[in-house]
Amino acid sequence: MRAVKMKKENLYDFLDSIRTFGKLWGPVKSGKHHALSEIDDFSKIDLKALRTKIPFKKLLVPPRFEMFAFREGKIEDDIEDFPRQVIFGIHPCDIHALLIMDQFFEIHYPDPYYINRRKKTAIIGLSCIPDDKCFCKTTNTNYAERGFDLALTDLEDFFIVWVGSSLGDDMVRECPELMDENITRSDLERYIKWRDYRESQFKLDMDFTGMPSTMELCWNDPLWEELGEKCLSCGSCTVICPTCPCFNVLDEIDLKLQEGRRVRKWDSCMFQEYSMVAGGHNFRESRAERLKLRFTHKLQAFVGKFGEPACVGCGRCIDNCPVDIDIRTVGMRLKGEEVKR
Amino acid sequence: MRVYPDVMNPYKAEPMRLIRRYPLNEDVHFFQVRAVDMEKALHLDYLPGQFMMISMIGYGEAPFSISSTPSRPGLLEFGIRRVGTITNAIFKLKENDIIGVRGPYGNGFPVNRMVGSDLVIIMGGLGAVPLRSLLLYALDNRDQFGKLYLLHGARTPSDMLFKQEFFHMMTREDLKCFLTVDQDDTGEWPYDTGLITRLIPRLTDIDPQKTFVTVCGPPVMYKYVVDELLKLNIPKHQILMTLERRMKCGIGKCGHCIIGGYIYTCIEGPVFTYWDVVHMQGLI
Numbered sequence: 001m002r003a004v005k006m007k008k009e010n011l012y013d014f015l016d017s018i019r020t021f022g023k024l025w026g027p028v029k030s031g032k033h034h035a036l037s038e039i040d041d042f043s044k045i046d047l048k049a050l051r052t053k054i055p056f057k058k059l060l061v062p063p064r065f066e067m068f069a070f071r072e073g074k075i076e077d078d079i080e081d082f083p084r085q086v087i088f089g090i091h092p093c094d095i096h097a098l099l100i101m102d103q104f105f106e107i108h109y110p111d112p113y114y115i116n117r118r119k120k121t122a123i124i125g126l127s128c129i130p131d132d133k134c135f136c137k138t139t140n141t142n143y144a145e146r147g148f149d150l151a152l153t154d155l156e157d158f159f160i161v162w163v164g165s166s167l168g169d170d171m172v173r174e175c176p177e178l179m180d181e182n183i184t185r186s187d188l189e190r191y192i193k194w195r196d197y198r199e200s201q202f203k204l205d206m207d208f209t210g211m212p213s214t215m216e217l218c219w220n221d222p223l224w225e226e227l228g229e230k231c232l233s234c235g236s237c238t239v240i241c242p243t244c245p246c247f248n249v250l251d252e253i254d255l256k257l258q259e260g261r262r263v264r265k266w267d268s269c270m271f272q273e274y275s276m277v278a279g280g281h282n283f284r285e286s287r288a289e290r291l292k293l294r295f296t297h298k299l300q301a302f303v304g305k306f307g308e309p310a311c312v313g314c315g316r317c318i319d320n321c322p323v324d325i326d327i328r329t330v331g332m333r334l335k336g337e338e339v340k341r
Numbered sequence: 342m343r344v345y346p347d348v349m350n351p352y353k354a355e356p357m358r359l360i361r362r363y364p365l366n367e368d369v370h371f372f373q374v375r376a377v378d379m380e381k382a383l384h385l386d387y388l389p390g391q392f393m394m395i396s397m398i399g400y401g402e403a404p405f406s407i408s409s410t411p412s413r414p415g416l417l418e419f420g421i422r423r424v425g426t427i428t429n430a431i432f433k434l435k436e437n438d439i440i441g442v443r444g445p446y447g448n449g450f451p452v453n454r455m456v457g458s459d460l461v462i463i464m465g466g467l468g469a470v471p472l473r474s475l476l477l478y479a480l481d482n483r484d485q486f487g488k489l490y491l492l493h494g495a496r497t498p499s500d501m502l503f504k505q506e507f508f509h510m511m512t513r514e515d516l517k518c519f520l521t522v523d524q525d526d527t528g529e530w531p532y533d534t535g536l537i538t539r540l541i542p543r544l545t546d547i548d549p550q551k552t553f554v555t556v557c558g559p560p561v562m563y564k565y566v567v568d569e570l571l572k573l574n575i576p577k578h579q580i581l582m583t584l585e586r587r588m589k590c591g592i593g594k595c596g597h598c599i600i601g602g603y604i605y606t607c608i609e610g611p612v613f614t615y616w617d618v619v620h621m622q623g624l625i
Contacts, residue, residue, distance in 0.1 A: 070398045109592035112350045219622045246596030249589045253399045260399055277587045278425035296602025
C-alpha cells in the first residue's frame with residue numbers, strides 16, 4: 001500500500017485542501033462522550049477520541065430519511081441528491097463494520113439508498129489506543145487493510161498516511177507540499193514501537209471462534225430467560241451498534257391527506273412489535289426471544305453468510321447497555337466463562 | 342435530477358390497475374390486478390409460492406402471497422383478508438384504481454424439482470391463497486406431475502375460499518379433490534365434515550418416496566398434518582410449507598422476517614421443508 005508522511009501541524013491545512021471532496025465529519029467532544037459531527041472548525045476535532053456514541057452508519061443510512069415523496073396518490077421521482085461527504089477519524093473496528101455493512105447492503109438486492117450515499121462518501125481512518133472497553137484485538141478487527149480511502153497513523157509529531165484507494169490518492173495529491181514521500185528506517189521503527197505499545201494496551205478479550213455451534217447448542221439455555229428478565233427493551237444496543245442495519249418503513253402523510261413521504265427509520269429487534277404480524281400474532285413476544293434473535297444474528301448468521309461474526313469489538317454496547325447485556329458478556333456467559341467487571 | 346443513476350431502486354413499486362375484486366367470504370376478498378405497462382404485465386415471471394409487496398400510498402406496504410399461476414401470464418391475483426391498516430386501505434379500493442406492487446420475492450415452490458412426482462396440496466383456511474397458485478400451475482402443466490391430490494379444509498361452507506372453483510374441480514378426472522368443513526352451518530354441505538387430518542389416510546395410491554406434499558394453513562394445523570404425513574412415510578424434505586412473517590422490505594434488509602436469528606424469510610423462504618423445521622430452531 002502506498003504510504004506517505006505528514007507533519008502533525010499540517011493536518012488542518014490538509015483538511016482545508018480537501019474541502020472539495022465533500023462535507024467534513026469528524027469526532028467532536030460532546031458532553032461526556034464523542035459525537036460524529038459536521039466540522040466547521042478543525043480545532044474541534046478530537047484526535048484522541050475513541051468510539052463516537054453513534055457510529056458512522058448514521059451518515060450512510062440516516063436514522064430517518066425520505067425514500068420518496070407522493071402527492072395525490074402518485075409517487076414523485078424527484079428527491080434531492082445526496083451531498084458528497086468525508087468521514088474523518090473512524091477507527092479500524094468501525095472500518096471493519098463498514099465493510100460488513102457494504103457486504104450486507106450489496107448482497108441479494110443492492111440497496112440504492114445505502115449504495116448511493118456510500119459512493120459519495122470518502123473515509124479517512126485514524127489510529128487509536130484502546131481503552132478498557134475495546135476488544136478488537138481478539139475479534140481480529142484491530143487493523144484495517146482496506147475499507148478506507150486514507151488512514152492516518154498518529155505517531156505524535158507526524159502521521160503515516162496510508163493511501164487505500166484512488167480517491168485517497170487524489171486527496172493526497174491535492175496538497176503535495178504537505179506530504180513527505182520519504183519514509184525512513186527510523187520512521188518505520190517508530191511505527192513498530194507504536195504498534196507494539198498499542199497491542200500491549202488491550203485489557204479485554206473475547207474469542208468468538210466456534211461461536212456458531214455454541215449458539216446452536218445454547219438455543220434453550222436458561223441464560224436467555226435470565227437476560228430477558230434484566231433487559232429493558234430500550235433498543236440502545238441496536239442504535240449504537242455499527243453493524244445493526246434493521247429498519248422500518250412508514251408512510252407519513254400531511255393533515256390534508258394529499259401529500260406525504262415514505263420514510264425509512266432505524267428499527268430495533270429489541271422492540272416488542274418487531275416480529276408482530278397483522279392480526280396481532282407475535283413471533284417474538286418475550287424479551288428473551290428477542291435477545292436470542294439479536295445475538296444469534298450477530299454471532300451465528302453473519303458467520304454463515306459472510307464468514308465473520310457481526311461484532312468488531314468496538315465496545316459501544318459495553319459502554320451503553322444500562323443493564324450490562326453486552327455482546328462480550330453474552331458470548332462469554334454462553335461459553336460458560338466467568339465475566340469480570 | 343434522478344437520484345439512482347446506477348442502481349435500480351427495488352423499493353419502487355410498479356403501478357398496477359385493479360381489474361376485478363369480489364368477496365371470497367365475509368372477510369377475504371379476491372383482487373385481480375394487471376401492470377399498467379402491458380409489456381411488464383406480460384413479462385412478469387414468478388413461481389407459485391412467491392409473494393409481492395403491495396404498496397398503499399399513505400398507508401405503507403405489506404407482503405401478500407400470489408394466488409394466480411405464472412402459467413396464465415398477464416394478471417396477478419391475491420386473496421386478502423381485512424386485518425390491519427394496509428388491508429383496510431386495500432378493501433377501500435374500487436375496480437380500475439391504481440396501486441403499487443413490487444416483486445416477486447421469496448424462493449417459491451421448487452416446481453422444477455417436483456417434475457415427475459406425485460403432488461398433494463393440503464390447504465386450510467387462508468392457506469388456500471398461496472397454494473391455489475401451485476394447484477393451477479400443476480393443472481396447467483398436468484403432464485409434468487404424477488398423481489395430483491387437493492385436500493382443502495375450512496371452518497364452515499361459507500368460510501371456504503374459492504368454493505365454486507374447487508366444486509368444479511371435483512368433476513375433473515385428472516385431480517382427486519377432497520373438501521371438508523369443521524362444521525356445516527348450512528345443512529346442505531355435500532362433502533366431508535371434520536378436520537383436514539381425517540382426509541390424509543385417503544392418500545392411498547401415492548408413492549411416498551416420489552411424492553411432494555405442500556401444506557399451508559393456520560399455525561395449529563401444521564403439527565397434526567405433518568404427523569399424519571410422516572405416518573405415510575413421506576420424506577421430511579418433500580413436505581413443503583409456506584410461512585408468514587412481518588416484512589418491511591421483502592429484499593433481505595429490514596430484518597423483521599428473520600427466523601431463528603439466521604434465516605431471512607423473504608430470501609430463503611417463505612417456502613420451507615419439514616426437514617428445515619426439524620434442523621433450524623425457531624421456524625414454527
